[in-house]
Each structure stands twice: as structure tokens, then as C-alpha cells.
Amino acid sequence: DARVTQTPRHKVTEMGQEVTMRCQPILGHNTVFWYRQTMMQGLELLAYFRNRAPLDDSGMPKDRFSAEMPDATLATLKIQPSEPRDSAVYFCASGFQPLRGSPLHFGNGTRLTVT
């Protein structure tokens, strides 16, 4: 089965350090979503790309977060500088739009702990 791959699975870092999370979407998918999940906030949409172009990043703190798609096989989410409140699980999902009925496929997430 094709899968969305996220690396690293776990990351522990100190406050102020840069963190980069990577996502390999399913081959042929043209849409990538980044979500953040915490116990308090649930699944929050951070950014949304289609055909490598950002369509919406309104859920992302602009001063420290950035999301890019250098090519169709790689999406990155960077935090610089990281803060303890960024501790969460970050999920990437890919899909194909605008095909109606096409579901999203999620990776297993990157668990980030900022101390």
C-alpha cells in the first residue's frame, strides 16, 4: 500500500533550536496538508498546498513557522526558533484534488518535544 512517510518520528530539542519535519506524499498526489495535534486543541490545520503552491497557511504562526514544497516528493515544515508550546504531534496528509471523493491519507506523524 502507498503511504505518506514522515521523518523523524520523534524529535526532542531545546528551546530556541531550529526544527525541520519532512513529509513524502503519496506518488501522484497533488495536495499536501500539515496538521498539529495537541490534547487541548485537537487537530489544527496549519498549511495546505496544491501542486506545490501554498493555498492557505492562515493556521500557522508566521513569525516562527514556515512550510515549503521544494519538489513534488517532499514537503517540509520548519520551526525557528522552537518554543515549549510547539510541543505536539505534527501530521502530514496528501490527497488528490479537485477529484471529488478523493480522501486524505495521513502519515504517522512527528512527535515534537521542546524543552
Add this chain to the structure above:
Amino acid sequence: DAKTTQPPSMDCAEGRAANLPCNHSTISGNEYVYWYRQIHSQGPQYIIHGLKNNETNEMASLIITEDRKSSTLILPHATLRDTAVYYCIVRVGKTSYDKVIFGPGTSLSVIP
């Protein structure tokens, strides 16, 4: 954007059918209803989706009311492995812009 309302939690006895309701009274005519579930510490998993007709696959059945204002996900014979958070989502549906927003979902506990 159409929004959904789900009960925060439900219990179901193992082997019984689990019926998870979802209200989406503001749904538009071209918007699909999707269901995902998330087992602890994993990414959400797609279950099923529908537009107007009832749907069934190997995982579940989806019953959509005639007015499309609500739906029910049915797990016909719940097992302990079905314990998860279940999310009902209405896709925005615009061909040029289709954010996928998750609500808090329903936490289903399957009890032995």
C-alpha cells in the same frame, strides 16, 4: 463552511453494532460527508464517504438522511480494535479550494 456536530464520547459492547451520529445541517448540495478515525498515537485513517446515497465498504456503512442534514456511521460488529476517535467531516467542496477541517470527533470505547 459546513460544520459538523458529534457527541464527544460513546460506548459500545464488543460484537455489537456501533452507530455514530453526525449532524451537518448546513451542508451544501455538492458537499461530501467523510468519516475518518484515529487510533491512539497514529495518523487519522479514512473510513468512508458519501454524497447522497448510503454507502458500504469493508470497514463500515454510512447512512445519510434524505435531507442530508445528518448521517450515521455504522460499524456492524465492533471489536476492541475499533476503539478510536471518529471524525465526521464535510468537505468544503469548491473545486479550487478545499480545506479539510477536523472537529473534536467522537471518542468510541468498545467494551469487552
